Amino acid sequence: MTTDTSAPDQSPWNSRTFIARLMIALVQAAGLYLLIEAAAPPPAWPATVPTLFIPLLMIWSLIPLLALLGVGQLSRRPLLLWLLAATVVVAGLGWYAGWRLPELPAMDDNPHAPPAVIWNYGGLWLRLAIGLFIAHTLVVDAVTEGRWRPSYIRHFDTAWKQGVQAALTGVFVAVFWLTLHLGAGLFELLKITFFRRLIEHDWFALPATTLAMATAIHVTDVQPSLIRGARTLALTLFSWLLPLLVVIVVGFLGSLPFLSLAPLWNTHFSCGLLLATAALLIFLINCCYQDGAAERTTILAKRWAGSVGALALAPLVALAAWALGLRVGQYGWTPQRVDAAIITLGISAYAAGYVIAVLRAPHPSGPHWLRRLETTNHLTAHVALVLLLALLTPLADPARLMVVSQMARLRSGAVGPADLDVVALRFDGARWGRDALMALRQETDSRWSATQTDTLHANASTALIKGSRYQLEGALKHPVTAQDLASRIKVYPAGQSLPEDFLQTYSALKQRQGEGGCAIAGNGPCNAYLISVQTGGPVAVLMEDGYGTVPMFERDGQNAWHQTGTIRDLTWCDRVRDALQRGDATPVPPNRPDLLVAGVRLHIDPDDGACKGSKSVETRIMEPPPPDK
Structure with missing residues (x-):
């Protein structure tokens, strides 16, 4: 029999807990709005100070979520102390994340070196969220029962309740926004765009999202029977996948002595696949075991599958560690391999504990099947927190x-x-x-x-x-020589050749742009078309180099080559290609004059479907923008 860790409320919409959660959601939305506005180009303080901005971003996006959960689980004083401790830890880890950013100086040959990127921190947020989820479960249960190691039934109930709450909250918020967008679409049918513009504003989207989250958390918190029913159904359903996975894993491991391991190592993703299989095996074993009550698993086939699966964890983790060691020996450590090593250590703790649980357990049909699994799950939760802290600090950065x-x-x-x-x-x-x-x-x-x-x-x-x-x-990428470049570019009309100074200019330009174009082996097609854009004028070069647009090069008054325009969306029907290859291109004045609007030159292109049987697109030569003053 499970212990209910929630505090049911008979009138959820009028409770002080619900009001408190709504206030927390509004405060979170206000803080996130100010941070997002500060980070919008051009960034303003505190977004210009990574060691301040990142901690604030992590605190404002994570700590209110803890408060939303904890306000219905802990009394005021323990909750405030826990939130204060979590804030200090998150702030410290956020400061370190900002400190480790590479503040590159502006170099002499690049005075506009870009500043460090401080917004792309999804990985940091996810790691902190996982750590706070584990720590919150341990803190809530320890405070509730008044001891460091609470009963496993309470751990199980709290952890799975929060997991189901998180899943249902995510679904609720997604459907909430789907409803808003459907409503905006309906109004747009009537040519009313106010609703669409409204939901696209941050000052509306942020509080709407946080209030929706607070509502979902509160409803699921005051309806424990809803959570318990959804949890039981999901775990029972997933537990039936355990025998299937165990058969697959045993078949895989049993075939290894008769086959070479070379195909496994040559996949270059064997470590990740093996770790994912081990993690899924742990998840399904816990779905089968649940809170340890004998009545949860009365089917002997699933119990045997759990015992065999627990023993199979050790060889899976050993193979994953072997594969990782081979890659590190060949190519050294990378951030991905460090992450894989940390995950391997965490799953190794599970594997060791589960093997002990099987060896020390009575027959799978006994009432205390895999009882020592409970100790393993509790200890590995602390191990996971230590490993996450190592990843987020210089120790294992x-x-x-x-x-x-x-x-x-x-x-x-x-x-x-x-x-x-x-x-x-x-x-x-x-x-x-x-x-x-x-x-x-x-x-x-x-x-x-x-x-x-x-x-x-x-x-x-x-x-x-x-x-x-x-x-x-x-x-x-190293450019080829001018001679190699000349041999790789096909010049039209046939019999023509490109000047050597043009080849040097083109190669240098592409290298500065970080593209390479025809200066890099393997790029293409590489065709050059010699045309005249003015009647009787000098020859220009159109370069088809596989990048979609076709740059045009001309000589200036000092006889130096420069890119002077670009043909975009060129219609490569057979008639146009054949004419360009023959050099049959006649300059004509534009059908419409250009428009000069606020210093920007706009081209008016006619709707011309000259290439029958192919998609009609606009073809134009665009003048490059004027240089920055």
Whole structure:
């Protein structure tokens, strides 16, 4: 028999708890609105101070959720003390997340180096949310029963109640917003756009969302029978998947002695797949065991499946650790591999405890089947909190460990200077990656040739001034020589050739843009069309290089090549392509004059479906925007 940890309220809509939850939701919405407004371009204080903005963002998005749950579970004083402790921890971890950001200086050749990105912290939020969920369950149960290790029945009830509440709240908020958007669509049928504009404003969307969450949490909190019924149904349903998964896992493990492990390692995702299988096995075993009451699992097949599955966890985790070790030995640590190592440690704790539970348990048909599983679940909850804290602090920071590993591989000769992953150092290494790149600009080693040293210095310098991973990856691709470039570009009309100075200009331009174009092997198609955009004027070059738009290049008064325009959405029907290949392109004046609006030149394009049988699109030569003043 389970213990009800909720406090039912016979009049939920008139209770002080409901009013308190609504006030918490409004305060949360106000705080998030101010933070979002501060982060909107151009950012204002406190968004300009990562060590302040990130803690505030994490506190305002997470602590009110704890308050929404706790206000119906704990009395005022314990709740305030728990919220204060959680706020201090979240603030400290948020400050560290802001401190580790790579504050790259503006370089001489790139005075507009982009500032550190401080908004993309979904991973941090998720890790903090998981940790707070576990800690909240432990705190609520410990305070309620007045001891460090409460009964397993209470742990089970509290944890699964909060899990079901979270799931139902997410569904409720999603359907709530679906209803709003459907309503906006209905009003738009009548040409009334006010409702659509209203729900798109942050000052409406944020309080609407937080109030919907508070309502969902309150309704599910004051209806314990609803939660218990949904939980029992879900766990009973999922428990029937346990025998199926155990048969699959046993078949997989049983086939390993007769087959080579090479196909498993060659998948490059074996560690993740094995860990996911082990995690699902743990989940289904707990769905079957539930709160340990004998009447929960009377079906012997599911009990046997739980015992066999608990024993199968150990080889699954061992294989995952083996696969991870092989990858680390080959390529060193990365943030993803550090995360996988932490998950492996956590699941290893479960595996060890579950094996002990099986070995110390009586026959699966006995009343105390897998009883020691309860101790394992309680202890591993604390282990999970320790591992999460390690991930979110310098102790096991994935970025720090990755940089240390990659720099050690460089200095040991395991990776050459030209092959060092400066992209990972720049965008995954946080402040340690920045410091490593700044040091690599002067790094020397007697084992390296002059060419290798120069390549390392150039790659490190390039990495420090690029604002996106895409730009850096494009800039690090080595361009082919002018002779190779000339041989890879097909020039039309046939028999013509491109000037060597144009090839050099085109290659340098694409490298600066981080694209490469035809200067990178494998890109294409690479076709050049020599045309004249003015009757009797100099020749211009249209470059079809596989990027959708076709840039046009012309010589200036100093005989230097420059990109002067772009043809967008070119209709590549056979007639147009054949004419361009013959050089049959005649300059004509525009059908409509251009419009100059607030300093912006607008082109009026006629609706011309010249290519029959193909999609009609607008084709135009766009003048590049004027240079910034």
